[in-house]
Amino acid sequence: MMKQEELIFRLPTREDAEEVSAYRKEFLNADSSMDGAGPLRRFADPFEWLREIENYRNPETVPAGKVQASQFICVRERDNRIVGMLQVRHYFNDYLEKYAGHIGYSVRPSERRKGYAKWMLRQGLDFCRSIGLARVLISCEVNNEASRRTILANGGVYESTVYEPEEQIDLQRYWIDLSTPAAEEKRS
Numbered sequence: 001m002m003k004q005e006e007l008i009f010r011l012p013t014r015e016d017a018e019e020v021s022a023y024r025k026e027f028l029n030a031d032s033s034m035d036g037a038g039p040l041r042r043f044a045d046p047f048e049w050l051r052e053i054e055n056y057r058n059p060e061t062v063p064a065g066k067v068q069a070s071q072f073i074c075v076r077e078r079d080n081r082i083v084g085m086l087q088v089r090h091y092f093n094d095y096l097e098k099y100a101g102h103i104g105y106s107v108r109p110s111e112r113r114k115g116y117a118k119w120m121l122r123q124g125l126d127f128c129r130s131i132g133l134a135r136v137l138i139s140c141e142v143n144n145e146a147s148r149r150t151i152l153a154n155g156g157v158y159e160s161t162v163y164e165p166e167e168q169i170d171l172q173r174y175w176i177d178l179s180t181p182a183a184e185e186k187r188s
């Protein structure tokens with residue numbers, strides 16, 4: 001668990017179920033992309049989602065052909081509100097290597113532009129370091145200025161742009177080197 005000012009970065013538990021539902025609803029209502037939340041869009045029942053992400057976290061229960069992944073939530077301490085989610089994929093399959101990268105994340109629409117994504121990604125990178133990753137790939141849609149700036153603020157270096165045929169979008173690929181200390185950044 002990491003903590004700074006009012007934010008906590010940690011694994012979700014059953015006690016978070018209600019907040020997980022609220023998080024999901026807000027994204028559905030806003031028609032916003034629920035990145036970094038694993039299969040949350042498909043799971044109306046938060047307990048099912050919790051079971052599913054636990055299966056992905058444990059190497060012994062990762063579904064066949066899938067990649068081990070750790071799901072984190074970012075909780076604001078004063079009101080226990082989940083303000084963001086971030087998922088780390090521990091290694092690559094073909095799709096992750098080409099397109100989706102190691103990390104996905106989102107901040108709930110009503111809590112954006114407060115510096116939460118920048119802080120949350122930094123915690124995600126610390127976790128990546130702790131599992132032995134030397135560098136991390138993160139990709140974002142070409143016109144996703146908020147995500148691009150989040151990546152750049154955390155030391156991302158642009159590599160290339162690729163066309164993702166399933167979603168039919170252009171994705172920019174950025175690498176973050178974890179062998180050097182994380183870039184200093186402040187929450188605005």
Ligand SMILES: CC(C)(COP(=O)(O)OP(=O)(O)OC[C@H]1O[C@@H](n2cnc3c(N)ncnc32)[C@H](O)[C@@H]1OP(=O)(O)O)[C@@H](O)C(=O)NCCC(=O)NCCS
Nearest residue numbers: 035105106107112113114115116117118140145146147149
């Ligand atoms: C991308 C996302 C996570 C950013 O969350 P956030 O908490 O609002 O971001 P922050 O407040 O930490 O801001 C990060 C940077 O983006 C900039 N930014 C934030 N929203 C922006 C916007 N709508 N337009 C332009 N820049 C924006 C901030 O100014 C900051 O840049 P700076 O440090 O250069 O000033 C959020 O918009 C989101 O959840 N989007 C939908 C899901 C998504 O796109 N995930 C990323 C997939 S790769």
